[in-house]
Amino acid sequence: MINFDNVSKRYPGGHDGLSNVSFHIKPAEMVFLTGHSGAGKSTLLKLIGLLERATRGQVLVGGRNLTQLPNRKIPYHRREVGMIFQDHRLLNDRTVFDNVALPLVVAGMGHKEVGRRVRAALDKVGLLNKEKSAPITLSGGEQQRVGIARAVVSKPPLVLADEPTGNLDPALSKEIMTLFENFNQVGVTLLIATHDIELISRMNRRILTLDKGQLSHDGLKHTW
Amino acid sequence: MLKIWVLRHIQVSLASLGRLVRLPLSTLMTSAVIGIALALPTGMHVALDHLQAISGGWDGAATISLFLKQDVEAKAAERLTEKLQAKSNIAEVEFISREAALEEFRQLSGFGEALDALNSNPLPALLVIKPTTEQSDPLSTQQLIDELEQLSEADLVQLDMQWVRRFHALTEIAQRGVFVLASLLGLAVLLIIGNTIRLEIQNRHAEIEISKLIGATDAFIRRPFLYAGFWYGLFGGVIACLMVNLSILTLDDPVGQLASLYHSSFSLSIVDLQTVTVLLTGSSLLGLLGSWISVGRHLSTIEPS
Numbered sequence: 001m002i003n004f005d006n007v008s009k010r011y012p013g014g015h016d017g018l019s020n021v022s023f024h025i026k027p028a029e030m031v032f033l034t035g036h037s038g039a040g041k042s043t044l045l046k047l048i049g050l051l052e053r054a055t056r057g058q059v060l061v062g063g064r065n066l067t068q069l070p071n072r073k074i075p076y077h078r079r080e081v082g083m084i085f086q087d088h089r090l091l092n093d094r095t096v097f098d099n100v101a102l103p104l105v106v107a108g109m110g111h112k113e114v115g116r117r118v119r120a121a122l123d124k125v126g127l128l129n130k131e132k133s134a135p136i137t138l139s140g141g142e143q144q145r146v147g148i149a150r151a152v153v154s155k156p157p158l159v160l161a162d163e164p165t166g167n168l169d170p171a172l173s174k175e176i177m178t179l180f181e182n183f184n185q186v187g188v189t190l191l192i193a194t195h196d197i198e199l200i201s202r203m204n205r206r207i208l209t210l211d212k213g214q215l216s217h218d219g220l221k222h223t224w
Numbered sequence: 225m226l227k228i229w230v231l232r233h234i235q236v237s238l239a240s241l242g243r244l245v246r247l248p249l250s251t252l253m254t255s256a257v258i259g260i261a262l263a264l265p266t267g268m269h270v271a272l273d274h275l276q277a278i279s280g281g282w283d284g285a286a287t288i289s290l291f292l293k294q295d296v297e298a299k300a301a302e303r304l305t306e307k308l309q310a311k312s313n314i315a316e317v318e319f320i321s322r323e324a325a326l327e328e329f330r331q332l333s334g335f336g337e338a339l340d341a342l343n344s345n346p347l348p349a350l351l352v353i354k355p356t357t358e359q360s361d362p363l364s365t366q367q368l369i370d371e372l373e374q375l376s377e378a379d380l381v382q383l384d385m386q387w388v389r390r391f392h393a394l395t396e397i398a399q400r401g402v403f404v405l406a407s408l409l410g411l412a413v414l415l416i417i418g419n420t421i422r423l424e425i426q427n428r429h430a431e432i433e434i435s436k437l438i439g440a441t442d443a444f445i446r447r448p449f450l451y452a453g454f455w456y457g458l459f460g461g462v463i464a465c466l467m468v469n470l471s472i473l474t475l476d477d478p479v480g481q482l483a484s485l486y487h488s489s490f491s492l493s494i495v496d497l498q499t500v501t502v503l504l505t506g507s508s509l510l511g512l513l514g515s516w517i518s519v520g521r522h523l524s525t526i527e528p529s
């Protein structure tokens with residue numbers, strides 16, 4: 001599903017975000033990405049969502065070579081990658097329903113189908129009763145679940161999450177992780193960047209560890 | 225497929241209309257500025273139209289004098305008068321015989337004595353020809369003159385009122401002036417709409433960024449802004465139209481009074497349908513173009529990170 005081959009990312013100004021990173025993630029895998037602050041976790045996720053482009057090496061996602069993908073095809077690539085952020089990135093002047101509907105509307109889906117899918121997604125994250133609320137009236141955990149519903153509403157085969165539990169207490173974090181496991185069970189590939197070692201060490205999943213832009217460990221246990 | 229596409233466009237255009245309506249004050253202000261800019265050249269165009277209508281009514285302003293050759297008999301001259309009278313582009317022909325011409329000259333010039341000293345009448349006979357009102361523009365008049373010059377009886381053909389030509393030339397210059405003004409103010413409208421759309425893009429920065437993040441194409445993001453520009457232009461055009469008509473209605477009474485002093489039934493008429501159509505189409509297209517340029521420049525600077 002995801003294939004990194006000697007990928008480096010140098011930011012303008014000469015700072016290296018990633019250097020020579022290679023790994024492979026199979027379809028329907030659930031993988032955690034960890035490392036110190038500044039290690040390159042967000043950079044790696046941005047390369048997959050084409051928010052940034054690699055300076056060297058090859059990134060393949062779902063068989064698609066992102067290095068050669070022209071800019072005008074980026075939107076269609078992003079429709080197949082659900083992205084979740086620590087700061088949710090919701091539109092505060094829209095209702096929860098409209099926020100979750102956005103990916104479908106953008107893809108040109110019909111009105112009825114949108115309603116059906118949005119309610120299904122909100123149901124999965126347990127927010128069906130909040131569809132008319134404004135996002136700012138919700139708690140942090142609820143807002144994060146709205147963000148998750150938006151990421152999965154169009155049923156993308158791949159979901160990326162950058163510190164999805166960053167601001168949440170352990171109980172809420174656990175809830176979110178359970179949600180992710182549910183998605184994984186129905187075949188969604190997940191790549192989740194997080195600091196929360198305690199949480200992921202109990203989950204017994206594959207962990208990619210980055211250190212100063214380099215992949216320092218790849219396995220079931222973290223090493224820092 | 226096409227039906228869905230059209231439906232989407234209608235939805236987006238109504239949605240952007242809805243956005244504008246929800247901010248009535250700022251929408252009205254922007255549209256009013258556009259309206260004023262457009263009302264100026266429109267008003268001048270209408271004024272020129274009226275001037276041309278008046279000048280068209282100056283029938284007889286351009287009369288043509290056809291001097292006959294000395295050897296044309298009075299009988300032949302009368303036949304020619306009748307022949308010309310029958311032509312569709314001539315309203316009236318007046319025959320002035322050599323004798324009549326001499327008499328008129330004697331009375332008006334004061335050279336009576338000197339003329340008496342001549343033993344023959346040196347003046348030619350003359351036909352005074354008035355073209356019909358429809359045919360009184362410079363081109364048709366010139367055509368008529370050329371035609372008359374071909375006549376075997378004709379010695380000299382002269383157009384009397386040169387100033388009609390000058391008036392036409394002046395209105396032509398004024399028309400160019402209106403065109404230049406319209407172009408400049410059209411550019412101003414372009415800038416106003418461009419700037420309004422730029423601010424709108426800034427206001428919706430977060431929305432644009434998130435839309436791009438979840439896979440919106442540039443065309444999708446561009447569309448509501450293009451429609452907003454279109455609506456601004458259309459509103460501006462409607463406001464311009466209302467302003468010009470309002471001015472005409474305000475001026476109609478005093479102008480009518482002035483005209484009646486000159487025994488004329490001249491009155492102002494509101495903007496005609498053709499002008500309205502051109503105005504509204506032009507203003508909407510300007511709006512579309514203005515936002516197109518603005519969107520092209522500013523949308524690409526917003527990228528999610």
Ligand SMILES: Nc1ncnc2c1ncn2[C@@H]1O[C@H](COP(=O)(O)OP(=O)(O)OP(=O)(O)O)[C@@H](O)[C@H]1O
Pocket residue numbers: 011012013015016017035036037038039040041042043044
């Ligand atoms: N837009 C940018 N321009 C320049 N340098 C950048 C940019 N984004 C990230 N970097 C640098 O690249 C390195 C990796 O950053 P990145 O955000 O990927 O780290 P991270 O692992 O996500 O950190 P954190 O845990 O704090 O989110 C850092 O040293 C950072 O300063």
Ligand SMILES: [Mg+2]
Pocket residue numbers: 041042043162
């Ligand atoms: Mg980060």
